Amino acid sequence: MSGVRVLVGTKKGAFVLSSDGARKEWDVSGPHFTGWEVYHVKGSPADPNRVYAAPSGGWFGQVIQRSDDGGQTWEPVGNAFEYDGVTGTHQWYDGTPHPWEFARVWHLEPSLTDPDTIYAGVEDAAMFRSGDGGQTWKELAGLRTHTSAPSWQPGAGGMCAHTIILDPTRPERIFTAISSAGTFRTDDSGETWQPINRGLVSEFLPEQESEVGHCVHHVAMHQARPDVLFMQKHWDVMRSDDAGESWREVSGNLPTDFGFVIDVHAHEPDTIYVVPITSDSEHFPPEGKLRVYRSRSGGDYWEPLTKGLPQKDCYVNILRDAMAVDAFDPCGVYFGTTGGQVYASADAGDSWAPIVRDLPAVLSVEVQTLP
Amino acid sequence: MTGATVRVELPAHLRRLAGVEREVTLDVEGAVSPRSVLDALESRYPMLRGTVRDQATQQRRPLVRFFACQQDLSHEPMDTPLPEAVLTGAEPFMIVGAIAGG
Numbered sequence: 001m002s003g004v005r006v007l008v009g010t011k012k013g014a015f016v017l018s019s020d021g022a023r024k025e026w027d028v029s030g031p032h033f034t035g036w037e038v039y040h041v042k043g044s045p046a047d048p049n050r051v052y053a054a055p056s057g058g059w060f061g062q063v064i065q066r067s068d069d070g071g072q073t074w075e076p077v078g079n080a081f082e083y084d085g086v087t088g089t090h091q092w093y094d095g096t097p098h099p100w101e102f103a104r105v106w107h108l109e110p111s112l113t114d115p116d117t118i119y120a121g122v123e124d125a126a127m128f129r130s131g132d133g134g135q136t137w138k139e140l141a142g143l144r145t146h147t148s149a150p151s152w153q154p155g156a157g158g159m160c161a162h163t164i165i166l167d168p169t170r171p172e173r174i175f176t177a178i179s180s181a182g183t184f185r186t187d188d189s190g191e192t193w194q195p196i197n198r199g200l201v202s203e204f205l206p207e208q209e210s211e212v213g214h215c216v217h218h219v220a221m222h223q224a225r226p227d228v229l230f231m232q233k234h235w236d237v238m239r240s241d242d243a244g245e246s247w248r249e250v251s252g253n254l255p256t257d258f259g260f261v262i263d264v265h266a267h268e269p270d271t272i273y274v275v276p277i278t279s280d281s282e283h284f285p286p287e288g289k290l291r292v293y294r295s296r297s298g299g300d301y302w303e304p305l306t307k308g309l310p311q312k313d314c315y316v317n318i319l320r321d322a323m324a325v326d327a328f329d330p331c332g333v334y335f336g337t338t339g340g341q342v343y344a345s346a347d348a349g350d351s352w353a354p355i356v357r358d359l360p361a362v363l364s365v366e367v368q369t370l371p
Numbered sequence: 372m373t374g375a376t377v378r379v380e381l382p383a384h385l386r387r388l389a390g391v392e393r394e395v396t397l398d399v400e401g402a403v404s405p406r407s408v409l410d411a412l413e414s415r416y417p418m419l420r421g422t423v424r425d426q427a428t429q430q431r432r433p434l435v436r437f438f439a440c441q442q443d444l445s446h447e448p449m450d451t452p453l454p455e456a457v458l459t460g461a462e463p464f465m466i467v468g469a470i471a472g473g
Contacts, residue, residue, distance in 0.1 A: 033388075059384065059432065059434045059435065059468040060423070060432065060435070060468070061421050061425075063421070063422065076388060076418035079420070079422075080426045082427050
């Protein structure tokens, strides 16, 4: 492995942070797409030079940008995200029916094997697929037209499909998560979807163990063990050992189990990371201390990781797609904050240092380990 | 008058997206209206499709405005003829990102 590339989406553009395997010295490139809100940037696992980005904004809508040189230069590709057929309604915040309206792309998930195939999770919640490098997009409408969809309601950030996980052993299986509908799985390449939320308990729901309606913030999987999923829910850190058929809480000794990010160590499928956030009304670390928590037991028992992180007066948030890992040994862990810092650990979380301190608010962080 | 060479001013975000300066010059076929100017703009710069008006409905995006000759044309029908000064090139057709936020 020759190096690492950290792809950072921010409120005002995208940045590419590059280093060699030592991960000590960093080159910062950007901003790319200056002024655009970049919810997500992600590289193709099949071709590291192929990178996709999703700039958007309230004024000029959504565009999709594609790079074939690792993020140095970019080309706009297709941005027509049209719901397939009758759009129907979901519930609005006040409980009234509200027509599905495309707002933006939250998450891009390139195929594990084909650089030209990519999935997009969007707001209002739906999934799209492109097989031509992002030039054209077709909705996998079975998700949006699920029988439960008229009951879905937006979370505070909108009704977004924000997580997409591709199963490396079963190409026809895809996981997604929607705020605030919950987690869904398809076993037929997106034709049909089933809610996989058994075991989730949400106090804000009239039926707390409802089949749908849960505010899932993020889900992570280790590629070597695709039936094991880890979830950071609005409250509660959860684990499934059966591809989402059932979940159990693994919050254990966390100081608070509210948060957004969750990720898995590259080489240890039972080592997971979260960043606890005080509460749903206080989107900052407890006590102003920025602490990553690591569990080496797949949950339940957690240790705080603080070396190199601010331990006083820190009131940033870490958003759901703003943590990633690299594949070096020791594993690198990265996360970005709404205060514009991107922190990196080259020793699996034992110690941290900022790569950059003063970017616009960070919306997403992804990592490419370069061959 | 049908057909004209029209100067079009773009907001900063769209200049960056299209890789152009503040103003572009477009040959517009037929009746010169906001619709035909946007048709010509999107034909020349396809990356701008969907950024000024919705690709499916052709509706102006809510926070985009069309100005020309000190007039706000945003709420006029899209086929309204543009002022003579735009057709002669004396004045630009301006696509503006509305002031919003704080």
